Amino acid sequence: MGLKTSFRGVSLPPQKVSNPAIEDAPLPQRVVLPLGQGVERVCQPVVEIGEQVKTGQLVGQSGDFLLAPVHSSISGLVADIRPWFDPLGNEVLSVIVESDGNDSWQEELRSDESFLEKERVQILSDLKAAGVVETGPPTMPLHAKFAQPERPKEFLFLVGIPLAKPVDTVIINGIDAEPGMAGKGAVLQKNSSEILAGIKIVQKLLDSAQVILAVGSNGSLNTSLASELAGLGVKVFQGKDKYPLGLTPILIKCVTGREIPLPDGNEQDIGVAVVDAVTLVHLVEAVRDLKPQVERVVSLSGAGVGAVKNYKVRLGTVVSDLMGQLESLKGEPVKVIAGGAMTGMALFSADIPVTKNTDALIFQTAGEAKSFSQDACINCGTCVRHCPARLLPGELSKYCEFGMFEEARDKYLLHCIECGICAYVCPEKRPMLHLMRFGKRELSLT
Ligand code: SF4
Numbered sequence: 001m002g003l004k005t006s007f008r009g010v011s012l013p014p015q016k017v018s019n020p021a022i023e024d025a026p027l028p029q030r031v032v033l034p035l036g037q038g039v040e041r042v043c044q045p046v047v048e049i050g051e052q053v054k055t056g057q058l059v060g061q062s063g064d065f066l067l068a069p070v071h072s073s074i075s076g077l078v079a080d081i082r083p084w085f086d087p088l089g090n091e092v093l094s095v096i097v098e099s100d101g102n103d104s105w106q107e108e109l110r111s112d113e114s115f116l117e118k119e120r121v122q123i124l125s126d127l128k129a130a131g132v133v134e135t136g137p138p139t140m141p142l143h144a145k146f147a148q149p150e151r152p153k154e155f156l157f158l159v160g161i162p163l164a165k166p167v168d169t170v171i172i173n174g175i176d177a178e179p180g181m182a183g184k185g186a187v188l189q190k191n192s193s194e195i196l197a198g199i200k201i202v203q204k205l206l207d208s209a210q211v212i213l214a215v216g217s218n219g220s221l222n223t224s225l226a227s228e229l230a231g232l233g234v235k236v237f238q239g240k241d242k243y244p245l246g247l248t249p250i251l252i253k254c255v256t257g258r259e260i261p262l263p264d265g266n267e268q269d270i271g272v273a274v275v276d277a278v279t280l281v282h283l284v285e286a287v288r289d290l291k292p293q294v295e296r297v298v299s300l301s302g303a304g305v306g307a308v309k310n311y312k313v314r315l316g317t318v319v320s321d322l323m324g325q326l327e328s329l330k331g332e333p334v335k336v337i338a339g340g341a342m343t344g345m346a347l348f349s350a351d352i353p354v355t356k357n358t359d360a361l362i363f364q365t366a367g368e369a370k371s372f373s374q375d376a377c378i379n380c381g382t383c384v385r386h387c388p389a390r391l392l393p394g395e396l397s398k399y400c401e402f403g404m405f406e407e408a409r410d411k412y413l414l415h416c417i418e419c420g421i422c423a424y425v426c427p428e429k430r431p432m433l434h435l436m437r438f439g440k441r442e443l444s445l446t
């Protein structure tokens, strides 16, 4: 399949990825488990301070359909339950567990050979119980993503979020969109049996939907995976090496020709579900092994790491603890970016935990960290020529810079997909993405 829709964007330099594809990060001495997504949607803790917990044990849950349960990612003692900062500086109620060093699991993980025979309702129930979450934006529990309105009986147990349109296309996103990210390519290489099993489960959940696996132009699928995919009727979409192809709104547009109705719409409004290849592996582990999501693949780079390395990191591992444990980390990082080089956000503190949303961490030494300028926009138009959302980033940035947020909204600030291209191409090195995010945040507070 070729690109259905062309888009503006940029070609980014290729990155080196280290082998083995994925390593286990050292077991953390403590984990900080946020009980919510942001400050508004928060689970209730179901453990108490001083209680011993096992790996995989439920520590927080909620009746909110759009909130996934939280499990302990290590075994040990609940040392505290208190607010802890998230990457945006919000204080989110969190359960802090200190490790006993044993990593004893709540239940022995066992592979159910007949997991592909499970009924749809059982699959959704397993996903809900395991707390598998699709990385954002927007972050969403997987069971909610697959709730279909035309099957009310099967989904009665879910509180029921009516979808605007049944999902007719599922895109498995195997494209590592930007430098610093390499997790999706790694699971396509290393977890082909889970990728196949995950696709079979998705096909069962949405039996009338076509499934498309999207890979980058360098995304080599091994021959047996490619032929098994063909046997399942899965089409492979091979994209160009052009950023931001891997970002959801652009990927959907290129694969299906459909456009998410921004600013308030989402992929479900146009009958599409995008599932990250890494999330697909968690989906299989939830259904096959009844394994709660207690870890995720995080790509680490910078600070002398050289090639990008993928680690399986326990959720709740505090970034500063991880930095102390990684032998491969050389140099003294002065800046940590959560996410890729284009869309990532600099952390204001390294005492932030890894969450289900942390797909990459970039450690930058003083020599590697880039700084932005306070210079004025010179109206060169470079950002306009590259913006994939067809906006006028220079103008928007000026409105945000001078606190004219309503004017920015009127000029479609909320249609910005936060790809970061305007910051990448700006010859004046203006902090474009920061200004867009700043403006959006100010508008969200009014
Ligand atoms: S305005 Fe938004 S969508 Fe356009 S290039 Fe900048 S960050 Fe990307």
Ligand code: SF4
Binding pocket: 376, 377, 378, 379, 380, 381, 382, 383, 384, 393, 394, 397, 425, 426, 427, 428, 429, 430
């Ligand atoms: S690229 Fe930079 S200087 Fe040029 S118009 Fe955009 S914001 Fe202004």
